[in-house]
Amino acid sequence: MVKNNRVVVGMSGGVDSTVAAFKLKEMGYDVIGVNMRLWQDDALEEAHFEKDGGCCSLSSVEDARRVCAQIGIPFYALDFKAIFKTTVVDYFIDSYQKGETPNPCIACNKYVKFEALLEKAHQLGAYYVATGHYAKIKYDEQFGRYTIEKSNAVEKDQTYALYNLTQDQLKHILMPLGDFESKDDVRKVAAQFDIQMSQKSDSQEICFVPDQDYVGFLKRNSDLAIKEGAFVGKDGETLGKHQGIVNYTIGQRKGLGVTFGKPMYVIDIDAARNVVTLGENSDVFKSELVADQNNFILFDQLEEMYRCTAKVRYSAKEAPCTLYPEGDQVRVIFDDPQRAITPGQAVVFYKDQWLVGGGTIIRGKGNE
Amino acid sequence: MIKNKIYMDYAATTPVDPEVLEVMVNEYSSEFFFERQSSKYIKNQIDTTKHRLMDAINAKSGDVIFTASGTEANNFAIREHAYRRRQRGKRLLVSGIEHPSVLNVFSALETEGFEVVKLPVSPAGVIDLETAKNLVTNDTILVAVMFFNNEIGTRQPVEKLGEFLHERDIAFHVDAVQALGKAEIDISKIKADTMVFSAHKIYGPKGCGALYTKDQDHGYVICAEELDDASIAGFGKAIELSERYLHDHIKKLETLKSRLINGLLKIEAGLSVIGEQEGSHPAIVCFNFPTRDGDGLVIQYDFEGICVSSGSACSSGAISASHVLLAIGMEPVRANRCVRFSLGLPTTNDEIDRLIETTERILKG
Structure with missing residues (x-):
């Protein structure tokens, strides 16, 4: 399609997307605001309403409509319920079924925001989709590729959830907030707009489970059998009874429902045997992991060992490591053991300011 | 202008x-x-x-x-x-x-x-x-x-x-x-x-x-x-x-509707009329667009200053696959690709012709 100036901005009615749309308008783009209507659990209607911060509530549509009017851009609400259900919610359920801990934001970025919304944008004659993510997308001559760089606002950087984007997608994506030095700077720009203060929730909770009771969510929305099973120790000895594996994630200490006389942590979840293995804090640290479904931004494929840093979850610190290609998989060996390497979560690689790529953790290993 | x-x-x-x-x-x-x-x-x-x-x-x-x-x-x-x-x-x-x-x-x-x-x-x-x-x-x-x-x-x-x-x-x-x-x-x-x-x-x-x-x-x-x-x-x-003026109105609307149907079918973009026409409402016609989503089309028409409707808009204004089209057995993907045009007494031949031109422009870029 012909490159043009028209851009569709995903608008939640919150601070970040409002400022993104405003900046693009200032830069001379032909901006169209769109609120994505996403699937939500009917039972959580009230929680969605109270939260307001999630991107799914009805009042967020009105907030988005109002700020678009203030910015002076057209606004439309679009239905993405079906695609969100199949690519994000169903994946979330499947992941728990496998004893993993999913990261639905990554799936949403990959399939909904930068695939379905981008396709819709093209139908509206727009070359670009833009969001209020804190990340910098550029075409970088030295790599001959579109790259993602970490946000200048270090504490807000959201590149972790963007490692899955392809060159074809990146070509059509704008993220104008990447150049802001801090969230405060963004708030200053946002101050001129009529944004509800209740929309300030910046947390990384799952937007379609606003009450955070994801076990209740799984009970209502899947046929997942949540069965009691055994807590075992490292040597297989039975330590007690667990309430169903979906209640646990690697590294968890609180809420095990059993006391052991010393702090015990979840170190492994075996869905096939319905067993949760507990160990001491030191057992939660592992020095190696294997990831699949990898995607690289800086190059097409990992062909040889590669030194970089990696994060094993959104909130983790980058840690030095070496990547080794193993067929479709990547083995990551950290210089120092990492806490709570969790199957289902993303491992994301960085080199200096660049997002190198990432993959889905299938298992952690080492330190035995 | x-x-x-x-x-x-x-x-x-x-x-x-x-x-x-x-x-x-x-x-x-x-x-x-x-x-x-x-x-x-x-x-x-x-x-x-x-x-x-x-x-x-x-x-x-x-x-x-x-x-x-x-x-x-x-x-x-x-x-x-x-x-x-x-x-x-x-x-x-x-x-x-x-x-x-x-x-x-x-x-x-x-x-x-x-x-x-x-x-x-x-x-x-x-x-x-x-x-x-x-x-x-x-x-x-x-x-x-x-x-x-x-x-x-x-x-x-x-x-x-x-x-x-x-x-x-x-x-x-x-x-x-x-x-x-x-x-x-x-x-x-x-x-x-x-x-x-x-x-x-x-x-x-x-x-x-x-x-x-x-x-x-x-x-x-x-x-x-x-x-x-x-x-x-x-x-x-x-x-x-x-x-x-019931009979005059019906006649006027039916004439406008035929002009619209004939004009849109002539574009040759695979458009088809949904629903039987014998005895149908004189001013409502729903078209299937084989390659375009209804919501995208409604927005493109809106850019061009034409107000039409597609499927069922929910309280947010977002357009979903219409329950009517699903109830008549249409696949969801196809049901998403329909637009309803409904004419009224103020509608003119010029407006119909402009709608047809605009549609052709949108579809053929």
């Missing part, structure tokens, strides 16, 4: 006719304030509109209750039928292509213990009469089928179904919101127990619906003082105008 906007969503709502507005302004003006306070005056206004409506549908007896909307009238009627007859049975039949203001009442009744069965609708958009008859059992107490479908314009066999139900003493509710002023409505043939109408679909004011009930001794209680007699007077004027 910004071209004049084109409105092609008259099935959603219509502009108020200047003659209707004049009636309403007079009613609202302070000059008449004291006169209007007498309940006799209000009753007179209500009776005038009531008789105009009854004449329009050839009703010799019965009553008309004015409501705040067609939605409210549907709610009143359906609930009253169900509750009154619950000793006789609990089975309710409803077509899957009804307006949400009907379907949602049935869903609510289902949670209250009624058995709700959907009448199957053919791919042509018409309920299957024989299947419908077979679904009527001894404990069936109510059947609801609309006159014209609001999204694809198809005419439902309400006369034949009404006759059948009348013989069996089963309540028949007909949502005729899209039919007033667009077709001859003869209650003596339809034999409906209740029928619903709405003023803002016929160039009358918003906030004014009507429920016709065959039964004089109905259970509906509305306090006359709470009614907006100016709206009801406006509704009365709108009925008067739409009935006086």
